[in-house]
Amino acid sequence: MAASPRPIRLAVRGLLLIENRLLLVNAWPGGTSDLLCAPGGGVEPHTSLHDNVIREFHEETGLEIAVGAPCLVNEFHDKGRDFHQVDVYFRVFHVAGDPMQDWTDPEGVVTERHLLSRAEMARRRVKPDSLADVAWGDEVFYDSLEPLVR
Numbered sequence: 810m811a812a813s814p815r816p817i818r819l820a821v822r823g824l825l826l827i828e829n830r831l832l833l834v835n836a837w838p839g840g841t842s843d844l845l846c847a848p849g850g851g852v853e854p855h856t857s858l859h860d861n862v863i864r865e866f867h868e869e870t871g872l873e874i875a876v877g878a879p880c881l882v883n884e885f886h887d888k889g890r891d892f893h894q895v896d897v898y899f900r901v902f903h904v905a906g907d908p909m910q911d912w913t914d915p916e917g918v919v920t921e922r923h924l925l926s927r928a929e930m931a932r933r934r935v936k937p938d939s940l941a942d943v944a945w946g947d948e949v950f951y952d953s954l955e956p957l958v959r
Contacts, residue, residue: 822849823901871912
């Protein structure tokens with residue numbers, strides 16, 4: 810009998826613009842990739858998406874935020890690793906903390922933080938591809954299934 814596929818992983822991310830620059834973090838631990846993404850991570854069961862964004866954003870950046878409306882649903886996968894993730898992105902607002910302060914991610918994944926303008930983002934590797942349009946737009950977006958990249 811074939812093994813059942815792993816369940817889809819649900820994650821949340823926050824889009825924080827500070828002085829027209831988007832806060833991004835490294836996507837992979839240990840300098841294994843130059844890929845950047847929005848702060849966030851896996852949802853813990855029996856807690857709201859809202860509370861998960863607040864927790865994950867603080868873990869990765871040390872910042873306190875207020876959570877606004879959802880703005881993007883993004884899916885990505887790696888069939889070879891039987892991995893499929895759905896990210897729900899929220900607009901978030903800075904409440905307290907210095908975005909460039911020294912901070913240690915308790916899970917050891919995030920080691921870099923960047924505040925990038927839209928023009929600077931165009932010269933960097935970021936995921937999802939629609940991230941700049943979402944961050945500087947006012948619509949709600951859906952990105953269909955993308956392959957996982959490193």
